[in-house]
Amino acid sequence: MLRHTFARAAAAGVAALALIWGSAGGASAHAAQPGKSELSVHVRKITPKWHGAMPKGATKANALSADTDPTGCGDPWWWLEWTNETLRTSHCQDEQDTINLIRWVNRVPEIVGTAKVTISHLTMMSTTSLTWSEQVTVSKADLSGEARKTPITMSLLAFAKPNTTLHRTGQLAGAFTLSGTSQETGAIDYSSQVHKMQEVWDSTKYVYFADAVGFPLTIASSSGPEWRCDDVFWDKKTQKQHTKVPGCVLPFQAAYDASPVFVPSGMYGLKGIRQNIQTVQKNGVHIGRPFSGKPLHRTTDAQRANNYKAVCAGLKPPSPGLSCDEYPFASTAEGGTFFAPPNRGIAWVSVQEQRQQGGFLRAFYSQSRILPGDPFYVNVLA
Numbered sequence: 001m002l003r004h005t006f007a008r009a010a011a012a013g014v015a016a017l018a019l020i021w022g023s024a025g026g027a028s029a030h031a032a033q034p035g036k037s038e039l040s041v042h043v044r045k046i047t048p049k050w051h052g053a054m055p056k057g058a059t060k061a062n063a064l065s066a067d068t069d070p071t072g073c074g075d076p077w078w079w080l081e082w083t084n085e086t087l088r089t090s091h092c093q094d095e096q097d098t099i100n101l102i103r104w105v106n107r108v109p110e111i112v113g114t115a116k117v118t119i120s121h122l123t124m125m126s127t128t129s130l131t132w133s134e135q136v137t138v139s140k141a142d143l144s145g146e147a148r149k150t151p152i153t154m155s156l157l158a159f160a161k162p163n164t165t166l167h168r169t170g171q172l173a174g175a176f177t178l179s180g181t182s183q184e185t186g187a188i189d190y191s192s193q194v195h196k197m198q199e200v201w202d203s204t205k206y207v208y209f210a211d212a213v214g215f216p217l218t219i220a221s222s223s224g225p226e227w228r229c230d231d232v233f234w235d236k237k238t239q240k241q242h243t244k245v246p247g248c249v250l251p252f253q254a255a256y257d258a259s260p261v262f263v264p265s266g267m268y269g270l271k272g273i274r275q276n277i278q279t280v281q282k283n284g285v286h287i288g289r290p291f292s293g294k295p296l297h298r299t300t301d302a303q304r305a306n307n308y309k310a311v312c313a314g315l316k317p318p319s320p321g322l323s324c325d326e327y328p329f330a331s332t333a334e335g336g337t338f339f340a341p342p343n344r345g346i347a348w349v350s351v352q353e354q355r356q357q358g359g360f361l362r363a364f365y366s367q368s369r370i371l372p373g374d375p376f377y378v379n380v381l382a
Helices: 002-011 013-021 084-089 271-281 301-312 351-367
Strands: 028-030 037-046 090-105 108-124 131-138 142-145 152-159 164-170 184-192 199-212 215-230 247-249 322-327 345-350 375-377
Touching (some): 037 199, 084 090, 084 247, 090 215, 108 215, 152 164, 164 199, 271 322, 271 345, 271 351, 301 322, 345 351
Antiparallel strands (some): 028 215, 090 108, 108 131, 199 215, 215 247
16 A cells, blocks of 8 residues: 555656645645545644753743744744754744545535644754755644544655755655554755855755545645755855855844854954944844844845945044944945934944954854845844
């Protein structure tokens, strides 16, 4: 039965591709024409629940709402223990799959059995590697009606762009039978290829096949989060030496310029710059302040130069050795005159502070693979 199901699933590949590339998110499928019996599959994304332990030294009183966890893993302690590497490279996605066994009586469809499972995906990428893994768990099935005595088999296929190869392992490598007493586990291993100075964006497309004796094969699909692999960190002058090896991130998950999140930025030690950032972050929309919901976004080098000119060009320092510092940073989309005061501000700081700040930002952008358009926050305890 399992081999038969997997063969039928493979034979349905053309239909599967048409389904996944024609749908943006969760999808359901069932027989097109009423017959004696049919299967329907409905896929619904749900909020993951955190089942981990409280970190040492933490109390329930200082747990933040789980929905602020940018990885989607539902961890209320993420800000206390997770690093930028984790925030930029880890993602959880839970889906509830409902498989209905349907029989037609007098041209009226009747659900005679149902199987419900939760499929959990945990993706763990790396900022310094083009290979990563996604752990997949299919929960015990909640079976009712005829589904209790009619075995339902499923197959999971995954697709990505041609530059990335996918390999399924474990119990998910082939077809498996839904069980009311045990879960199924497996993984999807990824290996991507990018050329020098190239970015590759993609998201995994999942296809689920369901089959049962006396019921026709049916297909449903869903998609994972968008991810990006790149090889763009090279010496700007010579383009002959890496400043960071190729790697992959989840670009829409905001980075924090300290790790863990509650630790203040290195810029906190730069008095003039710290005070300028704090003044802006305490007012208006609190741009760039952690938990404000208003992140900064890196911009291009060309726009960075324009932003600096728009705010600091033509200004004369009150005394020698001082430099114009602006926040939001010139290297962000929110820099320049994008905002009006109090959501932007300038300060005169020492040239040494300005250079140190530039070093902090360059290192931060590199370590977290922050490219133009990527969101991030700055923690100066505002």
